[in-house]
Structures are given as C-alpha cells and as structure tokens.
Amino acid sequence: MAKAKANQPFTLLCQSVGVAQRKTLALEAAKLYTHSPLTIPIEVVNGALQGPVLMVCAAIHGDELNGVEVVRQLLAKIDPNQLRGTLIAVPIVNVFGFIHKSRYLPDRRDMNRSFPGSERGSLAGRMAHMFFNQVAVHCTHIVDLHTGAIHRTNLPQIRANLADDATAQMAKAFGTPAVINASLRNGSLRSEAANLGIPVITYEAGEALRFDPIAIAAGVQGVDYVMRHLKMLRNKRPKKLPEPIIAGSTSWIRAEVDGIVRAQVSLGEHVERGQVLAYISSPLGDTELALVAPTGGIVIGQQTMPLVNEGDAVFHLAYFDQANSIVEQQLEDFIDEINDLDEELKSGTLNN
Numbered sequence: 451m452a453k454a455k456a457n458q459p460f461t462l463l464c465q466s467v468g469v470a471q472r473k474t475l476a477l478e479a480a481k482l483y484t485h486s487p488l489t490i491p492i493e494v495v496n497g498a499l500q501g502p503v504l505m506v507c508a509a510i511h512g513d514e515l516n517g518v519e520v521v522r523q524l525l526a527k528i529d530p531n532q533l534r535g536t537l538i539a540v541p542i543v544n545v546f547g548f549i550h551k552s553r554y555l556p557d558r559r560d561m562n563r564s565f566p567g568s569e570r571g572s573l574a575g576r577m578a579h580m581f582f583n584q585v586a587v588h589c590t591h592i593v594d595l596h597t598g599a600i601h602r603t604n605l606p607q608i609r610a611n612l613a614d615d616a617t618a619q620m621a622k623a624f625g626t627p628a629v630i631n632a633s634l635r636n637g638s639l640r641s642e643a644a645n646l647g648i649p650v651i652t653y654e655a656g657e658a659l660r661f662d663p664i665a666i667a668a669g670v671q672g673v674d675y676v677m678r679h680l681k682m683l684r685n686k687r688p689k690k691l692p693e694p695i696i697a698g699s700t701s702w703i704r705a706e707v708d709g710i711v712r713a714q715v716s717l718g719e720h721v722e723r724g725q726v727l728a729y730i731s732s733p734l735g736d737t738e739l740a741l742v743a744p745t746g747g748i749v750i751g752q753q754t755m756p757l758v759n760e761g762d763a764v765f766h767l768a769y770f771d772q773a774n775s776i777v778e779q780q781l782e783d784f785i786d787e788i789n790d791l792d793e794e795l796k797s798g799t800l801n802n
Contacts, residue, residue, distance in 0.1 A: 454499040460536045462494055462588060470498040470530045477584060479545055479577055488546065490581065493539045495528050501535025502680045503588060506673055508540070508595040510562045510639060512547015512554070513658040517595025520669035527674070535682045538589060543581060546573075551659060553599065563637035582642060591620065591680060592643055592650040593673055597665070601755035603657035604766075605717045605748075605781070606668040606788075610651040611640075612696065617649040622694050623679035624651060624672040627780040628750060628768060629694040651676075657754060668788045695780060697768035700750065705730055705758040707739050712756070715765070718781040719749050727765050730758060743767065748781070 459466045467473045473496075476489035506524060508517025521541040528537060542548045546555050555561055559574035567579025586592065598604040609632040610621040621629050632652075634641040640650040653669055656662030677683045705711070709730040715721055721743045731738040741764060751766030758764060 454501070454534055457497055457500050457535075460494060460496040460503075462492070462538065463584060467494045467496040467536075469496060470533075471496055472528075472530055477581070479580065480573065488549075490543060490545055491541060492585065493525055495525070495530050495533060495537040495539070497533030497535050497537075497682070498531050499534040501533075501682050502590045503536045503538065504591045504593070504677065504680065504682060505538040505540065505586065505589040506593045506595065507543050507639075509542040509548050510544055510594065511560070511596065511599075511658070512542075512544040512550065512552050513600060514553070514595075514597040515659060516597050516656045516662055516665045516669065517653070518542060518548075519661060519666050520595055520673065523666070523670045524673055527670075532684070533682060535680070537677075537682070538585065540585065544577075546577075553658065562639060563635075565637055565639050565642040582639070586639065586643055586648070587646065589643075589648055591616075591676075592639070592648055593620075593624075593676060594639055594650060594652045595669060596652055596654045597656045597658050597660075597662075598654065598751055600658040602751060602753050602763075603660075603662070603717065604654045604665075605750045606653070606655035606665055606672075606784075607750055607768075608651050608653055608672075608694075611644060614644065614649060617644070617651060620649055620651045620676055620679065623676050624653065625675045625694075625784075626653075626668065626672060627695055627784045628697060628748065630697045630700060630750075630768060664785060664788050668784075671788070695770055697748075697750075697770050700766060700768045701744075702751075702763035703727060703741060703743065703765040703767060705741065705760055705762045705764050707737075708759050709733075709737075709739070710756055711741075711753070711758055711764060713752065715749055717749055717752060718785065720746070721749060721767070722746050741765075745769065 475492040518541045555574045557573045564574040564578040567575040607628045608621045609630045612618040612631045643650045655665030678685045713728045723745045726740045728741045747767035747769045750768045
C-alpha cells in the first residue's frame with residue numbers, strides 16, 4: 451500500500467482549517483423575527499494525512515435527536531492527528547425544526563424533500579439550497595442520520611441505493627444486519643448528492659424526540675466502521691462482521707379500524723404469514739379486530755402510540771430472500787452486541 455501523503459488545509463464557508471486541526475464554523479441559515487441570526491453549527495476535523503471528505507449530518511428533520519448525540523460522541527472520539535482526510539460534522543441541519551421540536555420548517559415543508567433547493571424558493575428550498583451548495587457539494591461521502599417519526603420507532607437499519615457499488619460498500623461497512631435497498635427519492639439529500647456522484651447512506655434508528663441508547667451506540671459504531679472502511683481511521687475491528695441481510699422490499703401494515711392497539715410483536719421479531727401483530731379494540735372491549743401479517747417478514751418499524759385511526763400505519767415489515775429465522779438471529783446477536791457496547795461506554799472500559 452502506498453504511503454499516505456500529508457494533508458492540505460481544508461476550506462469551508464471561506465474559512466481555512468489547518469492540517470491536524472479542528473474548527474467550529476457557523477452557517478447562517480436565516481434570521482428569527484427578532485433579526486437574531488439562526489446558524490447551523492458545523493465542526494470540521496481536518497486530518498494529518500490526505501483522504502476522503504466525509505460528512506456526517508443529523509436532524510434534517512428537526513425532531514430526530516438520536517443523530518445529534520451520535521455526532522457528539524463521534525467528535526469526542528476523533529483525534530485529527532490520527533485521521534486521514536476530513537470529517538465534516540453537522541449535528542443539527544434543520545435548526546428551525548430543532549428549536550421548535552418539529553420535523554418541519556416554519557413553512558410546514560420537509561427539508562428532506564426540498565433538495566437541491568432554490569435561492570428564490572420557499573424557506574425550506576432556500577435552506578436546502580444553501581446547505582447543499584455551501585457544504586454538501588464539498589464532500590466525497592455522506593452519512594445521513596435519521597430516526598422514525600413522532601410516535602414511531604425504527605429498528606437500526608441502513609437505507610441505500612445498492613445499485614451503486616460505492617454506496618453498497620458503505621452500507622455493508624456500517625454493520626447493521628438489516629440493509630434496505632431503497633430507491634432514491636426526489637428532493638432528498640441522498641438523491642441529489644447521488645446525482646453528483648457522492649455516495650450517501652441513511653441510518654434510521656429509534657423514535658423522534660427520544661434518546662434511544664441502542665440506536666445511538668449502533669450509530670456511533672457504524673460511523674466508526676464506515677470511516678475505517680474509507681481508511682480514514684486505522685482499519686481494526688474486534689471481529690469480522692456478518693454479511694448484512696438485504697431487504698428487497700418493505701410495507702406498512704395499516705389499521706383497518708379505529709381503536710386502542712395492544713401490540714403482540716416487537717422490533718426485530720420474525721413474523722409468519724397470518725400471525726397476529728396486534729389487537730385493535732374499542733375502549734370497552736365490546737369490539738376487537740386482529741391485525742395480521744399478510745406475509746412473513748421482520749418488524750423493522752412500529753407505531754408506539756397505542757391509539758389509532760383507520761388507515762394509520764402500525765407496523766413496518768421488511769421482506770428478505772433469506773430465511774427469516776436467520777435474519778432474526780442476526781438481529782438478536784447485533785442488539786446483544788450493541789447492549790454490551792453501550793455498557794462499556796457507560797463504564798468507561800471501552801478501549802478505543
């Protein structure tokens with residue numbers, strides 16, 4: 451292997467970050483009613499040696515908090531003297547939504563459906579345009595951190611366009627046992643970056659407005675694995691990871707009546723065709739309907755609010771070519787490993 455070359459200063463937002471240095475930048479997003487500036491915090495860690503430019507961003511949806519903590523823990527671990535390339539860490543992209551604990555911007559638009567945006571468009575479009583053109587286009591790779599929506603939780607999973615080889619390799623390197631082969635959605639950061647040839651993977655785990663220790667620990671570990679895959683960090687792992695299981699399709703199972711939900715299955719569980727996923731009943735219990743699985747799969751998402759209206763999405767199932775029992779076992783092993791990792795992090799015994 452050729453010896454890595456010394457790095458060069460990295461420039462972002464017209465500011466230079468020296469070799470083996472880190473700097474906190476602020477991208478002015480807009481102004482509040484008071485004309486106080488509202489800024490997107492960005493930390494750039496520029497390594498000692500040349501390498502990729504990886505952006506790790508979170509809270510494009512302002513109520514998705516797990517990724518914010520993933521970025522914080524990631525930055526606490528990174529030593530610029532041991533880093534190849536440059537890490538751009540953006541813990542809060544949608545600062546408006548974050549302040550108001552909302553998924554959306556004040557114009558009720560979804561920022562992750564507004565890329566690449568426009569200088570003369572809606573607030574969402576303007577913010578997307580500014581962030582995309584002043585930050586995202588300078589990256590060679592992106593990890594975009596998400597959670598489920600409010601009152602919905604996701605099993606740790608990667609969503610990526612596996613038709614692109616570089617993206618597929620990042621998805622596998624992240625280390626979650628479940629990988630969803632997800633088509634690109636117009637207006638998303640993932641789609642627009644891919645149009646420029648920038649590989650992007652999306653990590654989904656946990657629930658909006660909640661910290662989930664397993665989701666956070668798995669996210670920190672996954673980004674670390676991706677950085678080692680990209681040779682930004684020394685490529686050492688405690689053990690060889692199992693090959694991820696690729697889901698070719700997913701579907702939401704929706705409530706057929708209004709009522710109160712009593713779930714019978716949980717995240718990561720393998721369900722058979724016709725198995726009861728939940729019972730939906732009236733408050734007095736005089737009527738009850740069983741919600742059943744239309745086909746066998748793995749539960750990768752579910753509603754956490756026990757109150758539903760007809761048509762509400764209650765369970766998200768993923769369908770695999772491999773035997774569901776194999777997938778379920780890998781998920782159980784993964785969750786056990788992440789629980790152990792979380793305990794080591796809490797106790798301070800983890801050897802980095």
